[in-house]
Amino acid sequence: MSTQVRVKSIIEECEGVKTFVLEAPRGVDTAFAAGAHLDVALGAELSRSYSLVPVPGETGCYAFSVRLAPDSRGGSRHLHEAVRQGDTLWVSETRNNFALAEEAPYSYFFAGGIGITPFLSMLERLVVLDRPWELHYASRDRTSAPFLERLQRLAKASGNKVVLYFDDQGGRERWSVARIVADAAPQAHFYCCGPEGMLADFRERTAGCTERAHYEYFAADTEAATESGGELELARSGKVVKVAPGQTILEALQGAGLDVPFSCREGTCGTCEVGLLEGEADHRDMLLSEEEQAENQSLMVCCSGFKSPRLVLDL
Numbered sequence: 001m002s003t004q005v006r007v008k009s010i011i012e013e014c015e016g017v018k019t020f021v022l023e024a025p026r027g028v029d030t031a032f033a034a035g036a037h038l039d040v041a042l043g044a045e046l047s048r049s050y051s052l053v054p055v056p057g058e059t060g061c062y063a064f065s066v067r068l069a070p071d072s073r074g075g076s077r078h079l080h081e082a083v084r085q086g087d088t089l090w091v092s093e094t095r096n097n098f099a100l101a102e103e104a105p106y107s108y109f110f111a112g113g114i115g116i117t118p119f120l121s122m123l124e125r126l127v128v129l130d131r132p133w134e135l136h137y138a139s140r141d142r143t144s145a146p147f148l149e150r151l152q153r154l155a156k157a158s159g160n161k162v163v164l165y166f167d168d169q170g171g172r173e174r175w176s177v178a179r180i181v182a183d184a185a186p187q188a189h190f191y192c193c194g195p196e197g198m199l200a201d202f203r204e205r206t207a208g209c210t211e212r213a214h215y216e217y218f219a220a221d222t223e224a225a226t227e228s229g230g231e232l233e234l235a236r237s238g239k240v241v242k243v244a245p246g247q248t249i250l251e252a253l254q255g256a257g258l259d260v261p262f263s264c265r266e267g268t269c270g271t272c273e274v275g276l277l278e279g280e281a282d283h284r285d286m287l288l289s290e291e292e293q294a295e296n297q298s299l300m301v302c303c304s305g306f307k308s309p310r311l312v313l314d315l
């Protein structure tokens with residue numbers, strides 16, 4: 001992690017969701033591209049990636065919003081229960097795996113619950129660019145939907161559209177990515193961030209226009225590829241590292257003393273991406289497209305394994 005920041009304020013957005021506003025040291029450029037995220041260190045072995053959210057009136061700050069997950073493995077629980085105003089945290093540089101296609105003639109956004117967070121910066125950016133959009137926003141109910149009023153104000157002021165789908169008002173029955181994609185403006189782009197089922201449906205419904213369909217996972221829907229094990233050659237040093245069955249490539253690299261950056265450990269953040277110079281990986285990440293995985297030019301070492309017995313890494 002590269003920058004130490006101070007928790008300037010903690011905002012209760014709605015039931016179970018807090019926004020952490022982090023004051024960066026003087027001179028640090030906190031501007032970020034729409035859709036970007038940063039990694040936050042939450043302990044020696046724990047870090048998490050969070051989408052950056054713009055906070056009106058704040059400059060020189062990063063901010064991210066977190067829902068307290070009932071099954072939290074430490075990330076959201078630690079932030080909600082242990083982090084206080086005035087505390088210091090270490091954060092990474094900002095990264096963007098969920099970039100906005102700014103030139104799109106029309107953009108459709110599908111958000112589920114806290115999956116709304118990357119869209120805040122994207123929608124505001126499109127307003128600045130005067131590009132039309134519509135947001136389809138699903139949540140359990142009105143009280144658990146973060147940023148609802150802000151988004152409605154933004155849509156109203158810019159002539160765009162927010163359609164709400166609350167479970168307690170028949171939202172699940174009305175939700176239809178298929179219908180919206182079928183009726184979409186030509187060359188429109190589609191974005192989705194939300195729970196696994198929503199993402200799976202989105203990927204299926206947009207299969208015919210994958211270059212215009214963008215999605216971001218919270219959590220992986222597959223296990224790391226650790227079945228076979230294999231051999232790594234590190235091209236820069238010539239060192240050879242064995243990966244035992246049951247071990248991830250990241251674990252083997254760490255065991256060999258390499259300091260490889262990582263965050264989510266499940267193929268969703270992109271922090272551990274490493275160039276692949278030779279060999280075929282068993283890709284299990286949620287970031288690379290099928291084409292990129294087939295090209296085998298890089299891999300996420302936290303979750304990918306071996307299809308060929310030896311991989312040459314750009315390390």
Ligand code: FES
Nearest residue numbers: 263265270272302
């Ligand atoms: S650590 Fe997040 S993709 Fe590997």
